Amino acid sequence: QDKVSVAAISGYFAQGFGVSIVNGLNKAKDEFGIDLKLVDTGNRALDYEEQFENLAKAKQYDLIFVMGWELVDSLQKVSKAYPEQRFVFIDGVLDNPNMIYANFAEEQGSFVAGALAGMIEAKGSEFPKIGDGMAIGFVGGRDIPVIRNFLGGYEQGAKYAAPDVKVNSVFAGTFDDPAKGSELAQALYGQGADIVYNVAGPTGEGVMQASAAVDKYSIGVDIDMCGTAPGNVLASMLKRGDIAVYTLIKDEVEGRKVTAGTRTFDLASGGVEVKVCDDIAPTIPADVMAKLDEIKKAILDGKIEIAKAK
Amino acid sequence: MSNALGSSTLHNAGNNAVGAGVAGMAVALTGITKRFGGFVANDGVDLAVRRGEIHAVIGENGAGKTTLMNILFGLLQPDEGSIRLNDEETVVADPAVAIKAGLGMVHQHFKLVPSLSVADNVFLGMEIRRHGLIDHAAQIARTRELAERFGLRVDPTERVGLLSVGIEQRIEILKVLVRGARTIILDEPTAVLTPQESRELFQTLRSFVAEGMTVIFISHHLEEVMEVSDTVTVLRNGKKVATRPTAELSKNELVRMMVGREVSFDRRPREPQHGDVVLEVKELWARDDRRLPALRNVNLEVRSGEVVGIAGVAGNGQTELAEVLSGLRSASHGVARLKDRNLAALSPAEIRAAGLAHVPGDRMVRGVDRNASIAANMLMGRQHRAPWSRGGVLNWNAIGQNASKLIKDFDIRAQGSGDAVKRLSGGNIQKVVLAREFTNGADFLLIDQPTRGVDIGAQEAIHDEIMRQRAAGRAILLISVQLDELAALADRILVMFNGRIMGEVAGDHADEDRIGMMMAGVAVPEFATEPA
């Protein structure tokens, strides 16, 4: 069989999760020498169907990775018109038995992140950057279901670890405005939040920088953001799009043809994980780390049920 | 010679300009030809202006006067011909060259910046600066000095946007003076002035000559030309007809040279008419754009077959009166009735339908759409009427034919009804407005400055037309700043000052001095308002 050829299409390659997908694709390309085509959808709904058609008509791609819920309708239509074309939908499951789904449990990771934040907040003045109040914050990009899912997990985790913690959440309305992210975070810090979790792509970078400016804590998302504000980033909730695409391509290259069905990427499979930043880790008390592991285990065992937003 | 301005230019020039007729030429144009596309606006024109004289340039609308002056001042480049300034062959590539050679031009349309003060306007382009910043105080002081020296009354600190046209003109003249101009060109300077203001202007012009300066001015007013100029140059159809000392000429000769035939200036003969009251205005008050009272208790009536003239210095409420009567402005008190319909209750369109035709004073803004064709301009106001429109759909055929007919009837110099109005000269644009308004069958004609900037030949035609309308039984309200026009046409003349009617004069007893006094706000008892 000739070289494996892969395309990926999305409007989000520039943002956190998309970046990790691109990283995974590039890694696969480097390692396996596959053909790789990236297509940016832009943001006009009118274009999507034509773009899928153009890809499917080329009949050269073994797998087409698709990311972004707004693409679903066009994707379904084209996938029905080209049933032999294999599409991988990332980050969700649709009611189309023809397709491959890479599903992420961001609420699990967010739960752990929330629990971490809750416990540290509860420790209060043991940490120099934690104030008296019991409040933590959340900055979302846009107020859409996926982001709400992050928020839900975060809130439940925080409450699980510290029932009287208050979670203030705000949305920037955009993924592209770090300045606004910074202002939002400063507003949250100003109102007593000591730790702010961002799920806002580049807008969230502003949140990280704000945490450095006011010297409080922040939590990154999607990719490892510990370097953006050393000393102020507690942890990053990694959503390993790279692992997902890399694994699938690897299967394909090694002859295990990827077939329709759902692959789940969760805490168990390492598809989501919370990475405590190296520079912070030594300062975190052992009991917190232990409790964190306990919580992870409980989630894996299904002892903790996390409600999904949507 | 005053040293107020301290300008060395003035001294130098004063020394070699010993007096009229002695020194050389301030300006000598030879064989100037200017074509616009196929149209020849100037055709081999010679113009020689001696130092220290007042030289008038006259001619019909479109004769090429403005074009010639623009060429002299470097605003246009001639296709052929040469220019000598102060006896030196000069290529006037742009106005800067002209200014350097001691030329100054007061344009027909003023070019002042409304938001700046008088002094800032005067010194614009040659600011006095201290430490790199504009020295407003010094500019004000020097403007004041210069204004006093030539008897130009202005307050240098006022904002230009708040001033009248007459004052604007003084500012334009100051601008030219402050640049050390020795030869001053004025394009139709009196078109916007009252008789008093014109006289003041002439005083100023004479004081220029007394200081050895030279004046070139364009005018359509022959009395002015006779009164103030030393030499006259007449243009016709782009060609020079003659240059003659004014003293040798009579007014009739001048007219003949301009139009090639005799023209009458006298009071028009008329049949007395006793028509019904068409327009009735009672205790009318109105405010201007700045919300200041502009009309104060105006009472008048116009009967059919009657021409009622409104005399007055521009800006004394005439514009507002015309606007109230045409529905463009609402009165704050009082009533105006057109054929027993209360105008306050009607929109401009309804007033037109009720029988108003209106020749606006500001023809470029109100009277036409410059970019539209003549045909489209002549449609305005009748676009809902057959045969031009049926059921809301326009018939451009009929519209075009009507326009062509009017172009012929009113002798409008244009290539066709499809010509853009902006391509016409000012006088011809006015004829477009008149043609439209005089032919829409209205009973009441509101005519504001019908001949402003219009040449003698056309003036006569317009006056004839107004008299014809009178004979046809129209009621006519004629607003004009030209007293001779009112004297020639009006049955009665009302004089306006500061928003009120100061008095009334019978048209055949029009006395310029008395009317002038009323225009200046002096109550003249023997001319008290007759009972209507």
Place this chain on the structure above:
Amino acid sequence: MEILDKLVNVALIAATLRTTAPILLVALGGSFTTKAGIFNIGLEGQMLAGAFFAVLGSIWTGSALLGVACGVAAALAFALVFAVLVVSFRANEVVVGLALNILAGGMTISLMKAIFGTRGSIVGQGIVGLPKVQLPGARDLLGSWASLISGFTPIVYVAFIAVPLLVLFYNSTRLGLYIRVVGEKPEAAEALGISITRVRYIASLLCGLLAGLAGAHLSLGYITMFTENMSSGRGFMAVAILIFSNGDPLKVLAGCLLFGFADAFSLRLQTFGYPSYLVLTVPYVVALTALFALSYRARPKIIMETLASMQKLLSADKSTEPGSKHPS
């Protein structure tokens, strides 16, 4: 009340100043073109280009200051293209402005891809941000209020100091005067031999200068990174403010402060649980309301007019307008 306390405090005012600064700078830049009679809807693009090249310059030279210079140079290049097309070629300024905005968006992304191999945002990578200026003694003197005057990046101070300087510029310098004349009455400028073309070029470039500074502030001062489209409509906001301020520096400042305040305030409103989409409309609704309210004939003006008319009535004649509310 507690809510109000939480909303309105020193932090809010400081946030207002922060959100105001970038819009203020770009709007002051636009004031040059507005005054010169050019409608510059391309501010957004100039700002974006400035932000991108400031980051590039900062990475290449390792100096924030040189980064700012690069950003300004890029915005100037955009301004120059704008001027060439609009002033010399007489292209429609709205078309050119919008096209330059599109160009800036596409170009920054293409370059980002070409240089950094990614798109989206540039963070870290050795970007040197502008330092914050801590005014000595401010904290001792003013306590918590010190955050209102101290602790901003230099460009913020530049933005606010530029306001009085511009007032002086328009009133008392030759160039400022000429810019006004060219915008208000070009015929006058032409007749006096003031080159309309040259003045409009200069105004466009001055505009590019401040827009570039605003962009550099966004990516090196406000935060230290570049993101696609990071100007996020601030240029359009500035255009709106310019239109109702007519480019007068003081009015521009007032408009920007109003908008900055509405922005900062609305961000805080969200923390009380109002739906984000509605809260995010607040700055725009505030601006619209201000616009409509301002055009609904300002009251003080009428008082002045009435006074003036009374004076004129008194001096000019004795009678009164019937029914007038102001007897003489």
Place this chain on the structure above:
Amino acid sequence: MMNDRLRAVSGQIIAVAVALIMGAIIILMVGESPVRVFMTLLRGAFGDQAKIAGTLLQTTPILICGVAACVGLRGGMFNVGIEGQLFLGGFAAAWVGFAFPLPAGIHMLAALALAVVAGAAWVAIPAYFRARYNTNEVVSTILSNYVAVLLTSYFTIFLFKRPGGWSETPPILPTAYLPGIFDFSRLNWGLVIGLVLAIGAALVFRYTSWGYGVTMVGSAPKFAEYGGVNVKWQGFVVLLLSGAVGGLAGGVETLGVHHRFMEGFAPGFGFDGLIAALLANGSPVATIFTALFFGALRNGSLLLEVDTGASREIITVIQALIILSVSAQALVRRRGDSQAGERRWKF
């Protein structure tokens, strides 16, 4: 006359050529073959009947938005809020489409009608203040765009979200669909609506008394007022009509293509339409061609991303260059004139 036209046309050609050469240089710089890129663009825009239909599909919203802009421009109104009107119109049509079952045909007309009303209603306040108090409509309509987009997002996500769906409303009922023209493409009767609107607008402006009045309001308002045209009222009406057409554009997109309303579904069409109308100098008929040009570029660029290494940003850059140089070709006609008397957009 003839000479003028000849020079104008040659100016356009030179302009496009200049833009293409600059574009080619940029393409070379990113390591692609310009010839291949341009051929792919052409193929992507007009390669086969499906591609042509795709181009026309892209043209439709730009055309309708362009006509909306033309209507405003004719009456001297600069409607920069078409974007917002499109969003509200799109949402309104979708709402009728999914919430009110009606008989086929009537349903579609009702949905379109509400889209029209929504667009007009959205511009009504700016239009009122413009007409009554001379409030600058450019600012008010730009600002109201932001509000419109946020508001429709709010409606969609907080009030009408499809359960389990992304940020979108439930699908509209097929009775409200705007019928397609071909079975191989999503191209629908929206294109016809656009063409009829463009030609209709041109005819109305040229051949009706009302259109004459509005034209005069746009080009010489004081003259129109003097001539008895109710300038304020006509200004209001024209802006309202412009908004109505903008709303219709949204309705057409919703009913013809997407069959539901999605948050942020059609960003930038309002601006594309405005630019198309301005490049066409406010003429609705010429807007057909400028809109087609933009549509072809967009559709061509979709294939380009797939078939070559050039990215859509390069196309954005080239598109901007073409707009810039086409806008600059006026040079060829007007060089050397004084700038003084020229109309600038005064605000």
